[in-house]
Amino acid sequence: MVRQLGRYVLFTMRAFGGMGYVLRRPKLVLKQVYTLGLLSLPVISFASIFLGMVTALMVSYQLEAGVPKFYVGATGGRTILIEIAPLVIALLVVARVGSNITARIGTMKVTEQIDALETMGINSVHYLALPIILASIVVVPALVIYSDLISLVAAAVSAKVIVNVPIPQYIFGLKRYATLNDVLGGLLKTPFFGLAMGSISVYYGFQTELGAEGVGKSVTASVVTSAALIMILDFIVAFWMFR
Amino acid sequence: MIKVSGLSKCFSQQKVLEGIDFEAQDGRRVFILGKSGSGKTVFLKCILGLLVPDTGKIFIDEMDITPLMVKPRFKRKLTRIRQKIGYVFQGSALLDSLSVADNIALALDSKNFPWEEQNRIIDEKLEMVGLERKVRRKYPAQLSGGMKKLVAIARAIAAEPRYIFYDEPTTGLDPAMITRITKLIIELSEKLEVTSLIVTHDMGLARRAGQDIYFLKNYTLSRPRRITRLEELYE
Numbered sequence: 001m002v003r004q005l006g007r008y009v010l011f012t013m014r015a016f017g018g019m020g021y022v023l024r025r026p027k028l029v030l031k032q033v034y035t036l037g038l039l040s041l042p043v044i045s046f047a048s049i050f051l052g053m054v055t056a057l058m059v060s061y062q063l064e065a066g067v068p069k070f071y072v073g074a075t076g077g078r079t080i081l082i083e084i085a086p087l088v089i090a091l092l093v094v095a096r097v098g099s100n101i102t103a104r105i106g107t108m109k110v111t112e113q114i115d116a117l118e119t120m121g122i123n124s125v126h127y128l129a130l131p132i133i134l135a136s137i138v139v140v141p142a143l144v145i146y147s148d149l150i151s152l153v154a155a156a157v158s159a160k161v162i163v164n165v166p167i168p169q170y171i172f173g174l175k176r177y178a179t180l181n182d183v184l185g186g187l188l189k190t191p192f193f194g195l196a197m198g199s200i201s202v203y204y205g206f207q208t209e210l211g212a213e214g215v216g217k218s219v220t221a222s223v224v225t226s227a228a229l230i231m232i233l234d235f236i237v238a239f240w241m242f243r
Numbered sequence: 244m245i246k247v248s249g250l251s252k253c254f255s256q257q258k259v260l261e262g263i264d265f266e267a268q269d270g271r272r273v274f275i276l277g278k279s280g281s282g283k284t285v286f287l288k289c290i291l292g293l294l295v296p297d298t299g300k301i302f303i304d305e306m307d308i309t310p311l312m313v314k315p316r317f318k319r320k321l322t323r324i325r326q327k328i329g330y331v332f333q334g335s336a337l338l339d340s341l342s343v344a345d346n347i348a349l350a351l352d353s354k355n356f357p358w359e360e361q362n363r364i365i366d367e368k369l370e371m372v373g374l375e376r377k378v379r380r381k382y383p384a385q386l387s388g389g390m391k392k393l394v395a396i397a398r399a400i401a402a403e404p405r406y407i408f409y410d411e412p413t414t415g416l417d418p419a420m421i422t423r424i425t426k427l428i429i430e431l432s433e434k435l436e437v438t439s440l441i442v443t444h445d446m447g448l449a450r451r452a453g454q455d456i457y458f459l460k461n462y463t464l465s466r467p468r469r470i471t472r473l474e475e476l477y478e
């Protein structure tokens with residue numbers, strides 16, 4: 001466990017050693033941003049709509065009679081911004097993108113593509129790992145912002161349709177109570193979620209052992225570890241910002 | 244010249260290579276024959292430092308490269324030496340996410356050629372292996388096994404190596420493609436004056452193209468006395 005952690009940290013540091021190499025080839029990162037972002041959009045859109053709806057529903061259910069309706073916007077919107085969208089989206093990205101990254105790199109390992117890079121004088125960690133890590137640091141926050149917007153709209157609409165909160169009231173509540181601190185508190189952690197997901201996924205990809213089960217094993221380990229680390233990070237940020 | 248002395252390699256408890264001495268003279272086509280699982284691929288990878296040998300020394304052009312394999316700070320030096328070698332992998336090992344042209348361009352990555360020059364080299368190497376220009380834009384998944392091998396050979400010769408390693412270049416191909424690749428191996432070794440190191444279990448290939456032949460068996464290399472008796476050695 002400790003040795004794994006040490007190896008992971010060392011690996012990530014080695015990856016960042018390729019910054020110069022990658023800066024001279026920005027296309028490597030752009031390609032990953034495109035791939036990772038595109039992979040996630042459908043599932044994120046779908047999930048965000050339902051996140052918005054269920055949050056509006058749950059909040060109005062918990063509000064007691066007599067509490068003004070704009071509180072659905074205030075509490076529900078804030079919950080989405082601070083916690084639900086960042087965490088759920090990050091976990092979804094782990095499931096959709098992280099697993100894909102590990103499987104892709106693991107396959108490259110067992111089919112000797114990584115050896116091929118090395119024999120051609122290309123540092124495989126610089127060439128493969130760093131662009132994915134950098135792209136993840138950008139893509140996860142972007143997806144969370146996107147999800148914030150979609151879920152807030154979905155929440156407002158479903159608040160109107162299901163529990164009959166007028167949309168202007170919802171917006172009023174959101175504007176009045178959601179602070180910049182909330183938005184930042186939700187967003188600031190996302191690059192770290194991206195870093196965790198990206199680096200863990202490539203790390204396990206590179207650790208893949210030869211043989212038929214190798215890739216499957218790596219993917220499982222990668223998804224579980226990324227999800228756990230993201231939840232730990234999430235708690236640390238919450239403790240630090242909102243205690 | 245490539246020289247190996249006292250090379251041993253094992254994985255956890257499993258012995259694969261033990262006390263191997265080997266030499267490939269410049270310009271020769273050197274074959275290592277051995278059955279499946281005898282350690283042929285491991286041997287090639289040890290020479291390149293893709294696997295680190297447990298004991299032994301490996302000299303490439305008189306330079307002992309084994310110390311370079313263990314220390315990260317020698318990585319750049321090792322990289323420079325690896326660039327003398329083109330490697331045709333057993334499964335071709337083309338990068339799935341890149342087109343044929345980009346795969347070949349990878350081999351030129353460290354040379355920083357201008358774009359036109361790089362393009363010219365890609366065309367030239369494709370022509371050398373007898374592939375048409377239109378395969379440039381195809382992806383590995385769209386190629387047959389034989390074509391993948393040819394592209395892998397084009398990629399291996401792109402950076403003008405002095406040595407070419409072939410790992411099972413004919414396995415899994417039809418007779419026509421085997422003949423084509425056999426001819427290509429001979430042709431490249433003569434035209435480019437490279438040293439070829441071929442590991443295979445294809446006796447026919449060894450008989451047609453081999454100049455020096457080794458046999459890998461019981462963890463170690465030996466030289467058969469006569470090529471005509473190759474099959475017997477296999478038993």
Ligand SMILES: Nc1ncnc2c1ncn2[C@@H]1O[C@H](COP(=O)(O)OP(=O)(O)OP(=O)(O)O)[C@@H](O)[C@H]1O
Binds near residue numbers: 210282
């Ligand atoms: N990375 C590795 N980790 C553990 N064992 C390995 C590894 N690579 C090879 N081996 C073992 O070493 C032995 C020799 O493998 P190698 O791939 O060199 O055989 P080969 O002669 O190339 O066979 P083939 O003709 O099937 O390709 C095998 O028993 C294999 O299981």
Ligand SMILES: [Mg+2]
Binds near residue numbers: 284285333410411
């Ligand atoms: Mg092999």
